[in-house]
Amino acid sequence: MAALLVFPSPLPPLRALLRRCWGRLERGLLPRWDLPRWDLSRWDLPWGPALAVQAPVALPEAAEGAGEGGEEPGSWEGVLWMAAPKKRRTIEVNRCRRRDPRKLIKVKRNIDVCPECGHLKLKHVLCGYCYAKVKAETREIRREIQKQEGGPFKAPTVETVVLYDGEQPSEKDEGKRIIERARKRPSWFAQN
């Protein structure tokens, strides 16, 4: 319809609106005054009853994309739904996250002093210094045992007793294997 409508348009927004309406009319559409202005996607639809048609939703390419699943560097179907950061995280935001109290190292309240040697130890853990002393002495005793045995798989079927300088085997130690250590008995190794 090529009618000539001439009338004064006092305000610029009104002029722009009328220009848009005229454009739509030229294209064969009528403005949809009943629809809200923010729903502009439906303004351009042809005026008429809207039909709801049941159509198959899964198109061949979409089905292929769903079937692939994983992201390959070459295919482009997964790009639209992969999570990606929208904006760069500023250093202020990064600092808030990195310096949050739950990320800082917590002060330990279970540190005590070992009564034997005076070094620091955790309450539920053996003292490191005392354990190192015991380990060293055990290593020497094992060396003595190896020297006595002279090879693997030669352990006797009797108990072992460790005797230090100036100690004699008692009557309880009859029949036991005796290991001699050439030093004073350490204070933590009790003799029964």
Next chain:
Amino acid sequence: SFLSSPHFSLAGWARGLLGWARPERLLTSGRVFPLSCIHTSAPLEKLGKWEKKNRIVYPPQLPGEPRRPAEIYHCRREIKYSKDKMWYLAKLIKGMSIDQALAQLEFSDKKGAKVIKEVLLEAQEMAVRKHNVEFKSNLHIAESLTGRGQYVKQIRYHGKGMFGIMRLSRCHYFVKLVEGPPPPPEPPKTGFDQAKEYVQELRNRTITHSL
């Protein structure tokens, strides 16, 4: 002659000649011939700002002034650790007494904890020997910072011929020990204080273009 007189000693003359040079520096780097003032090694590394802070000398205090507490600056450069991870340890020991800091670091599982412990022990030793600190436990950590060291890039090989570029990061660690007990921790800011500050800020506003 003067050379054979009892008032002249060769050692004293040589010492006077080399008086401008610090002897410990010359002994550690290169060989020094007693009568030459040049040493044959490469020059020592450029001293950073933190190392130079130990050299400031204050004028003697007046009788009425309160005693200025001793300050000891120490640092270690190019530690093979990340500066962000080291920062958490530095933040842990900020404001603690040196004994408490050493205890916390001893039982920390982080790699940087061992390094910081060594640095603190060195600084404590320095304080007692050179900076006139009487009790080695009477020190607290006033500042503890980390800095970025030099980074080296390396290739990390992935599958299918892909590669990534790896960065080996290094960091510096700086610590300032001050003599005296640690300062009491600040009480946390209450809502009432914040509200008072807000009201004060509103009251401090000036109305422009007014009478």
